[in-house]
Amino acid sequence: MLGKYFRELSVAAVLVVLLLVLAIAAPAFFDAQPLFSRLARDTPTLVAACGMTLVILCRQIDISIGSQFAVCGVCAGMLAAGKAPVFVVCGAPLLIGAALGAINGALVAGLRLPSIVVTLATMVIAREGLRWAQQGAFINLPDGLQWFGLAQRSGQCALIAFALLLLAAMAWAMRHLAGGRFVYAVGSDAEAARLAGLRPQLTTFLVFVLMGALTGLAALMNLAQSPQVDPKSGTGLELKAIAAAVVGGVAVSGGRGRLWGVFAGVLLLACINPALTYLHVEAYWEKAIQGAIILLAVVADGMRSRKAREA
Amino acid sequence: MSSPLKHWKAALFRHETILLAVLLAEWFYFDSVGRRFGTLDNTFDILRHSSEIGLLALVMTPIMLTGGIDLSVGSLLGLCAILFGKLWRDAHFSPGLAAACTLGIGAIAGGLNAGLITRLRLPPLIVTLGTYSLFRGLAEAITHGVDTFTDFPASFLALGQERLGGLPTQAWFFFAVAIAIWLLVHRTTFGRALRAIGYAPEGARYAGLPVERRLASAYILAGVVAALAAIIYTARLGQAKADAGTGYELFAITAVVLGGTSIFGGAGTVHGTLLGVATIAVLSNGLVHARQPREVAGMLTGALLLFALASGEISKRLAKFRARRHAPNPAVPVPAPHSQ
Amino acid sequence: MKQFLPFFLLLGLALGPGCQKQSEQSDSAGGKKLTIALMPKSKGNAYFISCKAGADEAVKEVGADLIFDGPTEPDPAKQNEIVENWITLGVDVIAVACENKEGISTALKKAKAKGIKIVTFDSDANPDARDFFVNQATPEGIAEALMDEAARLTGEEGEFAIITASLTAANMNEWRKHIEARLHEKYPKMKLVDTKPCDDLKDKAQTEATNLLSANPNLKLIMAICSPAVPGAAEAVKQAGKTGAVKVIGLGLPSENRKYVHEGVTQSVILWKTTDLGYLTIKVAADLAGGKLKPGDTVYHAGRLGDLEVKGDSIILGKPFIFNNENIDQFDF
Numbered sequence: 016m017l018g019k020y021f022r023e024l025s026v027a028a029v030l031v032v033l034l035l036v037l038a039i040a041a042p043a044f045f046d047a048q049p050l051f052s053r054l055a056r057d058t059p060t061l062v063a064a065c066g067m068t069l070v071i072l073c074r075q076i077d078i079s080i081g082s083q084f085a086v087c088g089v090c091a092g093m094l095a096a097g098k099a100p101v102f103v104v105c106g107a108p109l110l111i112g113a114a115l116g117a118i119n120g121a122l123v124a125g126l127r128l129p130s131i132v133v134t135l136a137t138m139v140i141a142r143e144g145l146r147w148a149q150q151g152a153f154i155n156l157p158d159g160l161q162w163f164g165l166a167q168r169s170g171q172c173a174l175i176a177f178a179l180l181l182l183a184a185m186a187w188a189m190r191h192l193a194g195g196r197f198v199y200a201v202g203s204d205a206e207a208a209r210l211a212g213l214r215p216q217l218t219t220f221l222v223f224v225l226m227g228a229l230t231g232l233a234a235l236m237n238l239a240q241s242p243q244v245d246p247k248s249g250t251g252l253e254l255k256a257i258a259a260a261v262v263g264g265v266a267v268s269g270g271r272g273r274l275w276g277v278f279a280g281v282l283l284l285a286c287i288n289p290a291l292t293y294l295h296v297e298a299y300w301e302k303a304i305q306g307a308i309i310l311l312a313v314v315a316d317g318m319r320s321r322k323a324r325e326a
Numbered sequence: 327m328s329s330p331l332k333h334w335k336a337a338l339f340r341h342e343t344i345l346l347a348v349l350l351a352e353w354f355y356f357d358s359v360g361r362r363f364g365t366l367d368n369t370f371d372i373l374r375h376s377s378e379i380g381l382l383a384l385v386m387t388p389i390m391l392t393g394g395i396d397l398s399v400g401s402l403l404g405l406c407a408i409l410f411g412k413l414w415r416d417a418h419f420s421p422g423l424a425a426a427c428t429l430g431i432g433a434i435a436g437g438l439n440a441g442l443i444t445r446l447r448l449p450p451l452i453v454t455l456g457t458y459s460l461f462r463g464l465a466e467a468i469t470h471g472v473d474t475f476t477d478f479p480a481s482f483l484a485l486g487q488e489r490l491g492g493l494p495t496q497a498w499f500f501f502a503v504a505i506a507i508w509l510l511v512h513r514t515t516f517g518r519a520l521r522a523i524g525y526a527p528e529g530a531r532y533a534g535l536p537v538e539r540r541l542a543s544a545y546i547l548a549g550v551v552a553a554l555a556a557i558i559y560t561a562r563l564g565q566a567k568a569d570a571g572t573g574y575e576l577f578a579i580t581a582v583v584l585g586g587t588s589i590f591g592g593a594g595t596v597h598g599t600l601l602g603v604a605t606i607a608v609l610s611n612g613l614v615h616a617r618q619p620r621e622v623a624g625m626l627t628g629a630l631l632l633f634a635l636a637s638g639e640i641s642k643r644l645a646k647f648r649a650r651r652h653a654p655n656p657a658v659p660v661p662a663p664h665s666q
Numbered sequence: 667m668k669q670f671l672p673f674f675l676l677l678g679l680a681l682g683p684g685c686q687k688q689s690e691q692s693d694s695a696g697g698k699k700l701t702i703a704l705m706p707k708s709k710g711n712a713y714f715i716s717c718k719a720g721a722d723e724a725v726k727e728v729g730a731d732l733i734f735d736g737p738t739e740p741d742p743a744k745q746n747e748i749v750e751n752w753i754t755l756g757v758d759v760i761a762v763a764c765e766n767k768e769g770i771s772t773a774l775k776k777a778k779a780k781g782i783k784i785v786t787f788d789s790d791a792n793p794d795a796r797d798f799f800v801n802q803a804t805p806e807g808i809a810e811a812l813m814d815e816a817a818r819l820t821g822e823e824g825e826f827a828i829i830t831a832s833l834t835a836a837n838m839n840e841w842r843k844h845i846e847a848r849l850h851e852k853y854p855k856m857k858l859v860d861t862k863p864c865d866d867l868k869d870k871a872q873t874e875a876t877n878l879l880s881a882n883p884n885l886k887l888i889m890a891i892c893s894p895a896v897p898g899a900a901e902a903v904k905q906a907g908k909t910g911a912v913k914v915i916g917l918g919l920p921s922e923n924r925k926y927v928h929e930g931v932t933q934s935v936i937l938w939k940t941t942d943l944g945y946l947t948i949k950v951a952a953d954l955a956g957g958k959l960k961p962g963d964t965v966y967h968a969g970r971l972g973d974l975e976v977k978g979d980s981i982i983l984g985k986p987f988i989f990n991n992e993n994i995d996q997f998d999f
Contacts, residue, residue: 041881043880043881043883044880044881046880048880048905048906048907049876049877049879049880049906052873052876052902052905052906053873053876053877056869056872056873056876076451122632122635122636126635126636126639126640127639128632128635128636128639129583129588129589129590129635131395131451131579131589132579132580132583132589132631132635133632133635135576135579135580135628135631136580136628136629136631136632136635137628137632138628139576139624139625139627139628140624140625140628140629142624143621143622143624143625143628143738144621144625146621146709146710146738147619147621147622147625149710150709150710150712150715151709151710151711151712151715152712152715153712153868153894153897153921153922155921155925167905237869241868241869241872241901242901242925243868243897243922245867245868245869245894246710247710247866247867247868247894248867248868248869250865250867251865254455254459257455258455258459261452261455267449267451267452268449288873288874288877289873289877289881292860292862292874292877292878292881293877293880293881295860295881297470298471298833298860298861298862298863299463299466299467299469299470299471299833300463300467301463302459302460302462302463302466303459303460303463303464303466303467304463305459305463306456306457306458306459306460306461306462306463307456307460307463309452309455309456309459309460310442310453310456310457310460313442313448313449313452313453313456314442314446314448316448317442317446317447317448318446320447321446321447360755361755361756362754362755362756365754367753367754368751368754371747371750371751371754374750375747375750466833466834469834470833471832471833471834471863472833472834472839474766474768474834474836476768476769477768483772487772487776559743562743562746562772563742563743563746563766563769563772564768564769564771564772565742565766565768565769565772567742567766567769567834568833568834569740569741569742569832569834570741570742570743571741572739572740572741573739573740573741574741611751614735614748614751614752614755615751615755617733619709619735620709620735620736620737620738620748621709621738624738
């Protein structure tokens, strides 16, 4: 079992080492309030990374989720500022996200266009369109929307619990539901899956729709944490989600990867930035360290499969 | 009978012609709307502004022909720019010597990508995603984010800002690289090998092609050309900063795909890439003359990319449909659409 | 022929708005209308949108044509490219807020050589690349206002941290330089413990502030010098339950910070009347092109702003303005 889950366990091991270092050198890292705050703020990234895992498992990629996130957030914010009922404010970002994901999915699955270029195009169109419309203005949300009306700590706990439940549900579904197995099958070998009676194009399309919906959910979870909407929020989300998935052991060639590995990846990458602050390391090392971790993870993968090939 | 192959070739040929038609349509439209659009000055502006991205797109073409990709070229531009500045200002090299060293550094960086991709057989997308962060991060770390390099000598700045023999100076470098890469891809066995690797990597290996060496050369070349682009960029701007070239890799990929190169590898032309670069550059420049906000340029470029992809795919399907109609004999196999 | 259809659709898309524009476009070479080209540091920035509001007012007053454009991407070369496009377009005046001092000077010098008048506002270029600089406050003035306010609120001793936009942002680095100079010169008992970039994102600023608060338990003040960071830091302080214990000041818009100022989380927001800045910039641009303003003038009559001092080649709008609980409701930008 150790060999089978070696990849995911190694990420978890690195994370544990980092946390130990912090526990010794900067115990303030584990203070309750900032810890909960950080975890709550990372829940949108976790949700997005879950969706991205499915996309990568299908051998596709989606670099437009950052712009989708911004569009969903701004729309939900405008609805909220316009005094729309709460269920509309909550449902709209999911629907809008799903619609944007459906566009990607239709182009990738329907027209068989390469996902990296399609999502590059939709990313640019969404981002520029939003910028044109919004011109960078913040949206002030009405009182009472923050934390969905709960107290701050309860709200943070609720968000964290929700994200973990979602992760667990998706992990279970990937293993035990036929749909989840389909995703793995389509990613390993689409042609074989088709011959086996699955419908790879439909699966791919639905995966993109789900990715969009999850992005909208992430935007909603972000919106609930602050009294204002920044139209620039979500910048870099796709990089974070892809990096977390890759570090967490999801293979870009499709068909291999586990959600709880991605969970470890999200935590690890989310710890770098605060770790720098707590260890009083200069901020300008952040990107270099992030890039190094991604490369190390990928190299580890490569060396392992090289050994497997030579064996 | 090469009837399906002829249709395949015909489809590709049509793509570049269509792109040329779009480019001409853009040109005539903007010429009619913008008073100063069709002038020589403006054409030189377009050349100057698209030289660096054009270089990156040119060198991305052989890589994408192999079915790979290099997301790190923009970050490498930034890293090379500040290293160039550092060598010139702090190590007191002459601009020429600093430039030569920078090209070497570009080759080494490209070599890092090449090594990870060919030795460890890692997917280029993820490797270059990692080096995309790493290179930019190194640039920020070396300069602490804040350091910039300026006050270059006028003789160096002439590379980016003055004219040589009637054209902007950097245009000569751009054309030279364009011709070199065109010859490399279309007239050498090296180029043919790249195409073969993209079309069927295992088949190429069995055919005896030195796959790893060819791939490695493509990525190292990308590093060198990115360094050249960095030097030209610094000369044009008169300043070297760690965030130079941010976002350039996406422009380059857009231009290459627009030009008809398949992202799965095996098909594509350098002249297509040049047309792609020109189309985007003219669109961006023309919209300024048409007094449209900058965001429209971005949106139209994205839409153009989708249209180009969709129409390419639709024409391929039409060709396949026609091929099947012409060869109903089951003994004649119809090639499946090339996909991963 | 079906594959031509999408491309003709695209042409139609491009032609549509263009045909409308043609009737509006005025010919500035033959006619008397001045064409002023205004460039912010980047589009999609609420600060510059409020400057533009003032600029629009002035443009109506002077009867000129305004082109407003700016980079939408973070690449430093974008401002240069836009300026070069404007040179070809043949505008009369270029008014620009400079992202990279030396970089933009390259392009501005070319414009100057072609006879285009150059005005900089908000952040300057090299002095030989422009005719006048509309100065709402010098970088030293801004830094001093921030540092002095920080000192006032902390009793001139204690730790504080800065949140900036990005480590490469030229004007912020200029301010940081002067802040640290002022710190060493006048407030030796204060200590700057950390400087964090927020990439111009409110969410990231909030996360950074949360970490700073926890990693530096003796922190007494957060200075947010990039405008999305001010509400971001305030929210972090509020969520940490440290309202009042850790002060928040910064450079930001009143509209984004009103709530936090009223709640006592943010003590001071320093800025200037951005609409006035935009208004003044256009007035200067128009009068420069029209010959009413010349190098060597010591006083400039700026329309509804009255007479302003001209120091060499800088026109001073005034000192930075401090928005706080008493006055923030009077402004709606």
